[in-house]
Amino acid sequence: MKRFVFFLFILVASCQSFSKSEKPDDFYGDEKMAQIMADLYLYEGVVSSNRAMLRKEGIFATDLIYQKYQTDSITYSKNFYYYADREEEYLTLMDRVQELLEREKDSVSKRQDEINKETEQFKSTPNTKDSLPKTEKKILQERL
Helix, strand or coil, X not given: CHHHHHHHHHHHHHHXXXXXXXXCCCCCCHHHHHHHHXXXXXXXXXXXXXXXXXXXXXXXXXXXXXXXXXXXXXXXXXXXXXXXXXXXXXXXXXXXXXXXXXXXXXXXXXXXXXXXXXXXXXXXXXXXXXXXXXXXXXHXXXXX
16 A cells, blocks of 8 residues: 555656746846856866865856856856756757857967967077167176
């Protein structure tokens, strides 16, 4: 009998429908939500590699993001749960987040390649000129 009651309880509980989150009053829209989430992922990477230094300086990445997008954690959470309750919209949103992160990665890689190229050019250029102007050299020699 106990098994039957337990089974009946599980059956009734599993048949209940769960309601989806309502659309928030301050709804971001797909693009803004994707930008916020991409920034959160980027800042999470920064925090994970520099956690102690950021804590010491009192820097909280999420606060910076909320300031950037003029929002707060409650509004963000409401928007996040709205998307999380809708699988197709959430997957589309995550695809957009991935595109934004890939674009950022490509931009950083391109800039790093430029820096590496400039560094190689600088190393390969012979330094025949003195970096200090003659007047500064003269002042330094007088002080020594």
